[in-house]
Amino acid sequence: MEATPNAFPHRDAMKIWGMMWREIAFRKLNFGLALFSVSAAVACLVGTLTLLRADELRTDRLLAKKEAEVAKAGASLEDAIRRITKGLGFNIIILPEDQDLNEMHLEGSLSKQMPEEYVHRLAKSKIVTVNHLLPTVMKKLTWPETGLSVVLYGTRGEVPIQHRDPKKPLLDTVPEGTMIIGHHVSQKLGLREGDETTLLGHKFSVGKIHGERGNIDDGTVWINLAKAQELLGMRNLIHAIQALECHCAGDRISQIRAEIAGILPGTQVIERGPPALARAEARDQARQSAEDALARAVANRRELRGQREAFAAVLAPLIWVGAAVWIGFLMLGNVRERRAEIGILRAIGFRSSQILLLFLGKAFLFGILGTLLGFVVGALAVASLGEMPAGWELLRNPEAPIHFGLALGLAVALSVFASWIPALSAARQDPALVLQEE
């Protein structure tokens, strides 16, 4: 017989895979429907994972931005408060409980006493709400040698709070034998820096004269605390402890009161605050409420995310189970349709393992192709929902290979698992039955 060279262009020895491909090409709808359900399941999984991740990223970004804003606002506010409080000097005064405040406010003088040891007790405590402890005596008296009414103010260097780094003192110590006087006193008595004078029988040299302040300071005389105690007969006793409050947020004065009440019972705490501080406090409260709002926003988003995750956790398995059932029916239909084929293949000598492979190989194939397709469809679907960056993120993010691997593993498992029973029934089919039919 004459051989035409072109009659048999491919002399390929066909194998199971070759048969599988040709069957798929022949029954495109069956394969296409199976492919579709795998893709849908994968797209759903990938889409859900991506949306959840996009949501998370967006939330994180939003919160980071808000946190930065709040932190910035907070920083400038703290700065403002620091400046204001520093300008105020000592704005917290700790007094014996029975000290009449009118006496202080109207006369600039104090009469009730407490042990000087209180300062040390406070300094040794773990107090955090106040800084710069300053033991003080403050008494209005008539300067006997001059007849001038002054406020005698005894003070010494600050007592460092021991559990904290020593603070830079806000006030300088008045050295022993030195007197610092207010503007009015210097005017009345004609005293200049370096002059000698006598107070209650003790000699002092004028160390410094304060400029005019327009308040009680102008009529004040500052001397060393120990000397003042000696002159007033108040050895180891003081009238007040002055302190500078910390710039903590919130209702500070009640926090300070609570803290000090626990350490120094029998005292009262008052705060001297001008309107600037009130404004700062208002801003402080605004920051506080911004922080609260932020915390609420965080909680809300977390809750929303939790709900979505719970929803996805129910929906995704449902879709996968649905896909499995659908694939199972498709494969069963395919097996039914191919009964005669299976019969003749067994007659030809195909082993049941080869028949099994013929069907499971197909399942494997639409599992893989379905994953690829579903991955792309999932990304596009997410992108079309206006999550374009998230869609790309999906492909770029470090979890993409993990998602892909997860989807691939699940999809192949789903396909093979769902096709298992139909494929097994094909492999076990009795070839005689179909071959006997006429």
Add this chain to the structure above:
Amino acid sequence: MSAVLELNQVAKAHDSGNGQRVQALDGVSLSVEAGDFVAVRGPSGSGKTTLLLIAGGLLAPDQGVVSIGGRDLGSMSAEGRARFRAENVGFVFQQFHLIPYLSVLHNVMTPAVAANIADAPERAEKLIAQFGLRSRAHHPTARLSTGERQRTALARALLNRPKLLLADEPTGNLDADNAGGVMAGLSDFAKNGGAVLLVTHDDNAAARADRVVLLKDGKQADAPAG
């Protein structure tokens, strides 16, 4: 000459579904040697197809022994029998049973998936040419005429150079011309040393056989070649 196919006191009953047993074969003994062309005849329901399937190892007999080339099919596992069929047996059926998604060439090649046939492509090409299917080699089988279909099926049955060819009414759906072509193919195979067991209703077909086995209600009534 040793027998290619040997059936010894083979019996087979089918479940008829309503709890009764239909004795399809009852004590059939038969021997087909290399070069033998044996026809099986008998009325419908007499057990011819059952006999053929048992001979090919697709049905297990209730009693008796079936051996091909001296090997007892009953001693093999199902997978072992499949492997054995792939190498030693060819089947042709009345309904052709071509695989619809494969071309003529690939249908003829399918036995090469089950058995190791080194020269399968060349042999397929040769058989296709021999049965006048050259121009149809790459056609899907759905577009073939019935005669072309049966010749394709016959080419497929011969790809693995079987010792035994089992044909169940291969001419039942064919006109006289096409039937003659298929019968010629079977005769050639036997003449070249193959063993043929042909189930047929067709007198012309039976006339080509060396020997006719007559079945009636599953029992044999051997008759000389007619």
